[in-house]
Amino acid sequence: MGHHCCSKQKVKRGLWSPEEDDKLVKYITTHGHGCWSAVPKLAGLQRCGKSCRLRWINYLRPDLKRGSFTEEEERIIIDVHRILGNRWAQIAKHLPGRTDNEVKNFWNSCIKKKLVAQGLDPKTHNLMPTSRSNSYSNNLTNNSSSQFPSSTTPFTISSLGKNNIDPTKSTSLLDIDPALLTLPPQNLLINQPNIPIANYPYQDNSVLMSFKDQNPNPSFDFTNAASCSSSSSPFNQTNGFIDESVMWAPNGIDAMDLSQPNEGVAPTIHAVGQQQQTQPQNYVNGRVMDFNDTTNEKGMEIDDNYAGNAFDIELMESALMPCGMLYGGGNSMEQLQWDC
DNA sequence: AAAATGCACAACCGCATGGGT
DNA sequence: CACCCATGCGGTTGTGCATTT
Numbered sequence: 001m002g003h004h005c006c007s008k009q010k011v012k013r014g015l016w017s018p019e020e021d022d023k024l025v026k027y028i029t030t031h032g033h034g035c036w037s038a039v040p041k042l043a044g045l046q047r048c049g050k051s052c053r054l055r056w057i058n059y060l061r062p063d064l065k066r067g068s069f070t071e072e073e074e075r076i077i078i079d080v081h082r083i084l085g086n087r088w089a090q091i092a093k094h095l096p097g098r099t100d101n102e103v104k105n106f107w108n109s110c111i112k113k114k115l116v117a118q119g120l121d122p123k124t125h126n127l128m129p130t131s132r133s134n135s136y137s138n139n140l141t142n143n144s145s146s147q148f149p150s151s152t153t154p155f156t157i158s159s160l161g162k163n164n165i166d167p168t169k170s171t172s173l174l175d176i177d178p179a180l181l182t183l184p185p186q187n188l189l190i191n192q193p194n195i196p197i198a199n200y201p202y203q204d205n206s207v208l209m210s211f212k213d214q215n216p217n218p219s220f221d222f223t224n225a226a227s228c229s230s231s232s233s234p235f236n237q238t239n240g241f242i243d244e245s246v247m248w249a250p251n252g253i254d255a256m257d258l259s260q261p262n263e264g265v266a267p268t269i270h271a272v273g274q275q276q277q278t279q280p281q282n283y284v285n286g287r288v289m290d291f292n293d294t295t296n297e298k299g300m301e302i303d304d305n306y307a308g309n310a311f312d313i314e315l316m317e318s319a320l321m322p323c324g325m326l327y328g329g330g331n332s333m334e335q336l337q338w339d340c
Numbered sequence: 341a342a343a344a345t346g347c348a349c350a351a352c353c354g355c356a357t358g359g360g361t
Numbered sequence: 362c363a364c365c366c367a368t369g370c371g372g373t374t375g376t377g378c379a380t381t382t
Binding site for chain 3: 342343344345346347348349350351352353354355356357358359360361
């Protein structure tokens, strides 16, 4: 039984022989693939077009990178997967020379197991219930299990102002057009004046981070934990933002204690609604984190006009760790080992 | 040494999507 | 607007090799 797309043809299935590979490579390098459904006939192959396409993309393409994944690639996969989930094709776009199939296989055969071994849910990157409970109990003295966050969404930001979105419901980053969502490397400082914005890795266009459902009054705002600790709900009804610190820590107890000498506050991430908040500038590692930019037409964009200011993505990443754990605060997160 | 098991990778399958008619 | 077709994508299965029993 052949593919539905080529049931009329007598097609071969299974592993490709070197001769078949040779025919396909010669044809495509000479003529290009054009219409894939026509390739098998023109190349003299008894395969369906779909199979030819897959073989070319996953194995024969000359720009493919061979060999095992590097630690850097592994970290990128984990980081992007945390946000995008199983969107292998999107993840693979951040890894030149790697295919979605390759990334998927690597995830299923290696990374997934590592995360599980570390007590992390590979789907959400959150601590699995027992582990999370342990983590909280290490850091909190006055809590009840019912206060623990129940959300399994790793990175949830409410995007308000469009179509009168119900403020009680949040829009996951999974709803964001992946093409518009790009991640700088963790150790890259976005405001580095010497790095042209167009040259950032993982970038599909000039927008570093942008939301598909753009807010008429968009701004993306990092505020200090104190400014939102008064709310017991993750959603601030007045200003309309999701308070991650409340989501992930009961009673406003800081979920993220970065414990760094030059920072006064633990940064939290807020998608600000109709009202612009007046916030103090937040200094992290001596740098200003201020993403209020009401002149910006993009839903979310990190301003690179602050000369001398830099935004440490690694810090952002750590701040966004959804597990409600202290990153570097002496808990199991420090014990993460990435050895196979 | 042979069978059983595990693993990584390649390939397939079915569905979604978009363009053309 | 409905239909067809090609393509892209993610989940799943198949295959061959390595390791364990």
